[in-house]
Amino acid sequence: MEKITLSVNNLKKVIGKKEIIKGITFDLKEGEVFGFLGPNGAGKTTTIRMLVGLIKPTSGTIKICGFYIQTHFPEALKNLGCIVxxxxxxxxxxxxxxxxxxxxxxxxxxxERIIEVTELVGLKERIHDKVKTYSLGMRQRLGIAQALLGNPKVLILDEPTNGLDPAGIREMRQFIRFLAEQEGLSVLVSSHLLSEIQLLCDRVAIITRGTIIKTDTVQHLLSNREQVEWHIHPLDKGKMILEKLTKVEVKDDGTLLTEFDQTQIAEWNKQLVYEGVEVTEMNRKLPVLEELFLELTGGVTID
Incomplete structure (x- = not known):
């Protein structure tokens, strides 16, 4: 049975007369990386501030490792590490x-614990150097070491790859996966890098206008969204044939997009060739989280 380390239930936040967070609910499981995504002003930062005890919810509950923040604040926060x-x-x-x-x-x-976290984040060789000599990636690692000092079960990271170069982003991604898979931490990651979230996270919650509109595994969110890109000639004839077999989308560059159906794709290709259509190229087009995100949020860009 999967262990729930962080449970958020019907969380709301009203500031003045405006409801900023409108009853969001989600859980974190032990050993998973959970992505928290939303466009600018969606409520990500407000939610994170409530999770770490910086501001109080108007209503709803937050439970960390069995302790409610509202009633057992010190015990709950003892199990939480964060970088906001x-x-x-x-x-x-x-x-x-x-x-x-x-x-x-x-x-x-x-x-003894300082030595442990120093080794864990890979700063053993530089730990006695002044922080002003550290690269941005090293400072991020030191910040995570600080968050891990109390041996928390839940780690919240707000934009952990912000400002890092591609090599630093990849290194941070591998490190966060290590913390989840090898150390058993539940890691909540807020990020605007959708491609990174797709590579990094087990599950994601998409929030917009203070409401979570989708929570699921990355794999399930993107399943059944794979497509095949067809380069064919003549185009009109090939399109007419494929439309009898499946849904077809015509791209601006003159290629066709259909769903990816592993059981039917060879048959569709055979039918095109049989009817005299030249198939010059077929590409399997993998889905990306960015497309789903824009679709779910009505085209609103992420911050």
Whole structure:
């Protein structure tokens, strides 16, 4: 049975007379990476601030590892680590002294745990250097080390790849997957990089105008959305033949798109050739999360 580490139920937030968050519900499971996506102003940051205890919900509940934030705040937050926006670090101190400073704020966290998280995030060789000499990726890793000091079960990362170059993004993605798969953490990731979310996350929640409109596994969201791109001649004749067999979309460049049906694709190709249509190229077009996102949000771009 899958263990639920974070449970959000009918969460609402009203500021003034405006309802910002309109009763959202979702769960995080142990050992999964959960993507939190939404266009600018959708309510992602407001939700995250409620999850980490920075602002209070108007109604609804947040439960972390069995403890409700509203009634057992210290116990709930003990199981939570987070980086909201950018990690706050002291650049004139070494990485070690930064972690030592934050460890002093936690009960029972000593140098042994600092050594553990330093090794976990791969900063062992540079931990005694001043943070101002760190690259952006190293600072992100140090920030995650800080969030992991208390040995939390849930980790919330707001835009963890923001500002990183492609190599840094790939490295961060691999590290987050490691934390989930090898360390058993539940990781909630807010991001505007849809291609990264597709590669990184097990499940995603898409939020717009304060409402979650879809929550599912990435695989299931994108299943049945694969297509085949056909390069054929003559186009009109080929289109007419395919339309008798399946739904057809004509692209601006003169190619055709059909669904990908593994049981029928060879038969469709055979039918085209049999009726004198030249098939010069067939490409399997894999679905992307960006297309689904734009479709679900009515074309609203992400922040």
């Amino acid at each position: 926006e950018n990690p706050e670090l002291y650049p004139y101190l070494s990485g070690w002294n930064n972690l030592l400073h934050f460890a002093r704020m936690l009960d029972g966290i000593g140098e």
